[in-house]
Amino acid sequence: MTTRTATPAITATGLRKSFGDKTVLDSVDLNVPRGSVFALLGANGAGKTTTVKILSTLINADDGVATVAGHDLTGDPEAVRASIGVTGQFSAVDNLLTGEENLLLMAKLNLIGRGERKRLAAELLERFELTEAGKKPVSTYSGGMRRRLDLAMTLVGSPRVIFLDEPTTGLDPRSRRGLWQIVRELVADGVTIFLTTQYLEEADELADRIAVLDHGRLVAEGTADELKRRIPGGHVELRFTDARWLDAATRSVVHGTPDRESLTLRVPSDGSLHSLKALIDRLDADRIEVDQLGLHTPDLDDVFLALTGNNPVNEKVATR
Incomplete structure (x- = not known):
């Protein structure tokens, strides 16, 4: 910047x-x-x-x-x-x-x-x-x-x-x-x-x-x-090596959505450092082993669509 x-x-x-x-x-x-x-x-x-x-x-x-x-x-x-x-x-x-x-x-x-x-x-x-x-x-x-x-x-x-x-x-x-x-x-x-x-x-x-x-x-x-x-849909995806850790994390984390087939837990997040740290601290306090962690936030396509009601077209397009 x-x-x-x-x-x-x-x-x-x-x-x-x-x-x-x-x-x-x-x-x-x-x-x-x-x-x-x-x-x-x-x-x-x-x-x-x-x-x-x-x-x-x-x-x-x-x-x-x-x-x-x-x-x-x-x-x-x-x-x-x-x-x-x-x-x-x-x-x-x-x-x-x-x-x-x-x-x-x-x-x-x-x-x-x-x-x-x-x-x-x-x-x-x-x-x-x-x-x-x-x-x-x-x-x-x-x-x-x-x-x-x-x-x-x-x-x-x-x-x-x-x-x-x-x-x-x-x-x-x-x-x-x-x-x-x-x-x-x-x-x-x-x-x-x-x-x-x-x-x-x-x-x-x-x-x-x-x-x-x-x-x-x-x-x-x-x-x-x-x-x-400002746009809902951001989340943290936690991936585990086996179902035991997935079940433990599901009990530990409020509002998490588990997927037993992929051994992942999706946790709503605004993408801020504060919310991410709070999640990691919770998992650490409960001694839950996480294999992978991914942060997913809305992109400008989502922002544009939500704010204007128009679908971006072509290559993430917001035309004049």
């Missing part, structure tokens, strides 16, 4: 947005610490992309106030834009240009001097392992290479807050994990990442805090572990 500072990178209070008679965001509050990864999860139409568009000044909220990188969203939108980078769901790169040319163009748009542009482009191509491909047209790039170039272009202006809207959609597992490592390195340098993702595993892997949107309202927020502990 990353180390956070006291000053938030993003704040929002009472954000509302409607399109016609459809309310997309309904009084959303956010507080994202600097130098952290904040993940926003939700089903299709939950309002994730709308939230990103509002916070990145692409559209206006109907109501509410927000600050990004210390700048008021409506009072100083130019300062907000100068402080952020945005990587959307689809790579915003020019297929007819080379990777290097894309970076040089972005540097020019950011009013970076000619000599500095070449140095910066070379540095970013190396950082994102694109040096060899830098002279080739982007049309020849793989999906993972295009996403790396897209993120490299986002970094041209040295943003302190980066919005990543489903950045790894369609990538193979190797490319996805490569992008995860880049995100970790950015956060280690003090950059704040606001992430929407369709992969629950991604949020679990990267995020310091996770918020869940359902029909435009925030229904939960916390660390991945905090959210998982």
Whole structure:
């Protein structure tokens, strides 16, 4: 996990947005610490992309106030834009240009001097392992290479807050994990990442805090572990070498469910260290020999399903 500072990178209070008679965001509050990864999860139409568009000044909220990188969203939108980078769901790169040319163009748009542009482009191509491909047209790039170039272009202006809207959609597992490592390195340098993702595993892997949107309202927020502990179903599974120890443990442990065929005892648990220690102390006090112990906690699939009533699909998916 990353180390956070006291000053938030993003704040929002009472954000509302409607399109016609459809309310997309309904009084959303956010507080994202600097130098952290904040993940926003939700089903299709939950309002994730709308939230990103509002916070990145692409559209206006109907109501509410927000600050990004210390700048008021409506009072100083130019300062907000100068402080952020945005990587959307689809790579915003020019297929007819080379990777290097894309970076040089972005540097020019950011009013970076000619000599500095070449140095910066070379540095970013190396950082994102694109040096060899830098002279080739982007049309020849793989999906993972295009996403790396897209993120490299986002970094041209040295943003302190980066919005990543489903950045790894369609990538193979190797490319996805490569992008995860880049995100970790950015956060280690003090950059704040606001992430929407369709992969629950991604949020679990990267995020310091996770918020869940359902029909435009925030229904939960916390660390991945905090959210998982809110969902019933966690348990400790005790395995024994023979039925004598299973029977003894069943008598000793309250609310345990035995399975004589597998010689296991399932004991409800919230997954906390305190409850696990209490169980072990009880077994130790009664001198019960346990062959194996396994801790099973709900995952983010369970959290998502319980909080939104939507089934994750594909690969642990919570779509936008």
